[in-house]
Amino acid sequence: MKIDLHAHTHYSDGLLSPKELVTRAEMMQVDVLAITDHDTVDAVSEAIAFASQQTKPIQVVAGIELSTKWHGFDIHILGLQVEHTDPLFNERLKQQHRYRDERAQAINKKLEKAGITGVLSLASELAGVGQITRAHFARAMLELGVVSTMEQAFKKYLGKGQRAFVTPQWISIAEAVQWIQDAGGQAVLAHPASYDMSTKWLRRLVNEFASHGGDGMEVTHPQISVEKKRLLAELASTHQLKASSGSDFHAPGRWTELGRNLEFSDELTPIWHDWELS
Numbered sequence: 632m633k634i635d636l637h638a639h640t641h642y643s644d645g646l647l648s649p650k651e652l653v654t655r656a657e658m659m660q661v662d663v664l665a666i667t668d669h670d671t672v673d674a675v676s677e678a679i680a681f682a683s684q685q686t687k688p689i690q691v692v693a694g695i696e697l698s699t700k701w702h703g704f705d706i707h708i709l710g711l712q713v714e715h716t717d718p719l720f721n722e723r724l725k726q727q728h729r730y731r732d733e734r735a736q737a738i739n740k741k742l743e744k745a746g747i748t749g750v751l752s753l754a755s756e757l758a759g760v761g762q763i764t765r766a767h768f769a770r771a772m773l774e775l776g777v778v779s780t781m782e783q784a785f786k787k788y789l790g791k792g793q794r795a796f797v798t799p800q801w802i803s804i805a806e807a808v809q810w811i812q813d814a815g816g817q818a819v820l821a822h823p824a825s826y827d828m829s830t831k832w833l834r835r836l837v838n839e840f841a842s843h844g845g846d847g848m849e850v851t852h853p854q855i856s857v858e859k860k861r862l863l864a865e866l867a868s869t870h871q872l873k874a875s876s877g878s879d880f881h882a883p884g885r886w887t888e889l890g891r892n893l894e895f896s897d898e899l900t901p902i903w904h905d906w907e908l909s
């Protein structure tokens with residue numbers, strides 16, 4: 632069974648609509664797909680409704696990827712199997728949405744100070760119905776010819792400590808775990824090996840996440856090294872965290888695809904261990 636527990640739609644910085652994402656997942660023979668947009672569950676109902684109309688429906692897991700702040704790092708916590716219609720959860724998410732809008736204004740101010748204008752209006756247009764993210768700023772800067780790649784937009788302007796960087800005011804890891812579990816979901820530390828931190832800090836991160844009652848962690852992700860994968864497996868076992876994996880799919884591309892590179896050691900307990908999978 633192919634289980635991909637990390638993917639984005641155009642309700643955050645993914646390029647596909649929920650229907651297009653589900654269609655693509657079917658094409659890639661994914662059986663279970665979690666939709667995990669940044670700080671929103673807006674895609675979930677649409678995706679579930681669409682999937683259920685298919686002749687051989689794939690199972691859509693209601694999910695989210697919450698942005699948190701921890702010692703100056705942006706740490707992402709996935710919520711899986713959340714009650715996406717839960718009123719308290721949706722009320723809480725509005726705080727992150729407001730903050731996304733405020734931060735977008737602040738980023739734009741910094742860009743204007745650097746002599747770069749018109750980015751926010753294009754980024755907002757690109758974000759459309761979805762939450763505005765730095766990825767939209769990067770795309771807008773690329774379209775306006777300010778940079779020649781999205782990577783460069785992060786390196787020169789949007790990344791930590793760069794000219795248009797705004798220190799984020801996200802919730803704490805403890806809050807994210809609480810919000811997810813209050814909504815009946817399981818909290819999973821996302822892509823632990825892709826934070827720009829030393830192994831010592833990574834160990835500390837996993838330890839704290841576990842001590843706040845986190846349920847699982849991603850133990851593999853695209854482009855991970857063999858050593859890092861081994862380290863993640865070790866950390867998951869040590870802290871008795873369940874194992875999760877997903878493609879972190881944002882858009883069809885050379886390096887990213889739904890349902891790819893999801894394998895991990897069968898010595899780990901998968902996060903879907905006690906899920907009802909059809």
Ligand code: AMP
Pocket residue numbers: 644669698763764765766769781782785786881
């Ligand atoms: P935000 O949550 O608004 O801070 O935006 C972060 C998003 O930007 C991430 O989820 C990635 O999809 C994207 N991103 C972060 N760093 C890079 C990068 N160096 N190149 C391209 N996209 C990036």
Ligand code: MN
Pocket residue numbers: 639644669766881
């Ligand atoms: Mn993203």
Ligand code: MN
Pocket residue numbers: 696707821822
């Ligand atoms: Mn992430």
Ligand code: MN
Pocket residue numbers: 637638639696879
């Ligand atoms: Mn993601």
